Amino acid sequence: MGYTKDAVKGISWIGTLRFSTRAIAFIRTIILARILIPSQFGAYGVAILIVSMLEVLTETGVNVVLVQEKDDIEEYISSAWIISIVRGCIIGGIILVSAHFISSFFHSKESYPLLILISLVPILKGFINPSVVRFQRDLTFHKEFWYRLVIFSVDAVVAIVVALITKSAISFVFGLLAGVITEIILSFVMIRPRPYFSYQLEFLKRIINRGKWVTVSGIFHYLFQNFDNIVVGRMLGTGQLGLYQMAYTISIIPITEITDVFSRVTFPVYAKIEHDRSRLKRAFLKTIVIISILTIPFGVVLFFFSHQLVYIILGNKWSPITVVLPMLAISAVIRAIFGFSATLFLAVNKQEYVSIITFASILGLAFSIVPLVYSYGIRGAGMSSLIGVGLSFPLILYFLVKVLKKH
Secondary structure, eight states, X not given: OOOHHHHHHHHHHHHHHHHHHHHHHHXXXXXXXXXXXXXXXXXXXXXXXXXXXXXXXXXXXXHHHHHHOSSOOGGGHHHHHHHHHHHHHHHHHHHHHHHHHHHHHTTOTTHHHHHHHXXXXXXXXXXXXXXXXXXXXXXXXXXXXXXXXXXXXXXXXXXXXXXXXXXXXXXXXXHHHHHHHHHHHHHHHHXXXXXXXXXXXXXXXXHHHHHHHHHHHHHHHHHHHHHXXXXXXXXXXXXXXXXXXXXXXXXXXXXXXXXXXXXXXXXXXXXHHTTOHHHHHHHHHHHHHHXXXXXXXXXXXXXXXXXXHHHHHTOGGGGGGGGTHHHHHHHHHHHHHHHTHHHHHHHTTOHHHHHHHHHHXXXXXXXXXXXXXXXXXXXXXXXXXXXXHHHXXXXXXXXXXXXXXXX
């Protein structure tokens, strides 16, 4: 059975979804950047760093396992729901208990109320119907388009309205809460089956066994993506953290979004054809070429015209980010092209490859970022990001050859 037609349709729908949602997020960011100041963005950045860290540390890999499962997943949905609820409550509780320590660590009193409120987000997310994986598993991306578009729109509108009223970073969190509540409702209205309070011990054991490398790779991925943010926030304060995260948003996120679109669509396709390595190789190489064509021009424009783009889009108060944008643009292109290999490795059940590659990147980042940030500020963080990406090259190439040559 051929999956090319389904994949092309999926890429079209997911591509449209990503473009639409990122356009909404981009407009929201521009509006909020005019209303709020960098330190407020930084305070929210601290809260998101902690939520993301705890979500990664408690990642079960349940969604990956549900997509990889060859049989029908209906009997596992309730067990997956119970796992998500328990996990969400644990994350929310940890944030509540540690909020004071976290705000003190980052020298940011403003982040404390944000942490208290944002603790509700993971708790609520736990109640989302796990059947949402059917969008990806069944390649029904046209349904996911409308599902995600409504959620992102609610998030953006609420955040902007609250920001206009309060002129506070709390607007970010209200947007998140509105989006999560909307997703809970839609996940039960639009998708079947609906879960109930029941679980299968056998499925829980399978999640632990098959999801362990997903969890490990997720931890490593978080550290690589956010260790620079943690160091910048700790050493330079939330003002510089807000600037650095804005630079990251403008440079890396738009480019890596392209990779994410292809990853979401090709992962289930690769998983279905992983037994035919010749076919898998052709599909992978074609996708890499397309990703390169789409990402390199964007990176070039950002590298050479960063000053003009920042002035037009964000205004003068964000001009300090131009010192780091060119380096992050290079890093983004490299991450997009070579980072797509993780999709292939996950599809052939080689999660450990992703963990090893990401760990190498973390080492490069960890050993270089503190002295570079101390000497060059946020520009040094950009340099360290490049070093981390560069160290992963040899391993990525080695594992790609190993997977694609296997018969």
